[in-house]
Amino acid sequence: KAGVTQTPRYLIKTRGQQVTLSCSPISGHRSVSWYQQTPGQGLQFLFEYFSETQRNKGNFPGRFSGRQFSNSRSEMNVSTLELGDSALYLCASSLSGGEETQYFGPGTRLLVL
Amino acid sequence: GDSVTQMEGPVTLSEEAFLTINCTYTATGYPSLFWYVQYPGEGLQLLLKATKADDKGSNKGFEATYRKETTSFHLEKGSVQVSDSAVYFCALTPSGTYKYIFGTGTRLKVLA
Numbered sequence: 001k002a003g004v005t006q007t008p009r010y011l012i013k014t015r016g017q018q019v020t021l022s023c024s025p026i027s028g029h030r031s032v033s034w035y036q037q038t039p040g041q042g043l044q045f046l047f048e049y050f051s052e053t054q055r056n057k058g059n060f061p062g063r064f065s066g067r068q069f070s071n072s073r074s075e076m077n078v079s080t081l082e083l084g085d086s087a088l089y090l091c092a093s094s095l096s097g098g099e100e101t102q103y104f105g106p107g108t109r110l111l112v113l
Numbered sequence: 114g115d116s117v118t119q120m121e122g123p124v125t126l127s128e129e130a131f132l133t134i135n136c137t138y139t140a141t142g143y144p145s146l147f148w149y150v151q152y153p154g155e156g157l158q159l160l161l162k163a164t165k166a167d168d169k170g171s172n173k174g175f176e177a178t179y180r181k182e183t184t185s186f187h188l189e190k191g192s193v194q195v196s197d198s199a200v201y202f203c204a205l206t207p208s209g210t211y212k213y214i215f216g217t218g219t220r221l222k223v224l225a
Binding site: 031033035041042043044045048050055056057058090092097098099101102103104105106107 | 145149156157158159162164202204206208209210211212213214215216217218
């Protein structure tokens, strides 16, 4: 089975712009979670989707949003980018979430200038 | 709120030394507990997990026991190898929340 794929792998944006990141889960997985990874904060949970519904979200401002499509692919969007949004954004998929093993993608590295 | 605290790194050990990486947590109810590992140049992957109190997760010689009384899930290995050099993350998900809390990670370096 193909693993979790994320596109693009690298992005450079400037402050004030917006960005959309994409995640394709492992075939058959319906739960997708997103994380922000930074050296100082580690991995911070952004949100989790299952069957196109957001079931939970972390403590991030409303500039961070996401969605999931009927084929379980997911996108996250960050509007009005700030320098502090520079990070590695990881997505992970599992069959149905919860206590199940999450399988992580390679991440999208975002640099905001 | 829910949180995970794991020991600061880096941890540097000689090959064949005993490893302990401490992890304690705060969570309501009965969370599931995980250790994920990130090898150099690779993505995060599950190392082991435990879903209820007193469960022991094990994989690749690593073990961790879910201790509800001490709210801990310490990672141990009896004899580390150079190939175990990686960053280790302790994590939890409170039951039924679909929310995932990770520790800040502990970098392990094993010297030959």
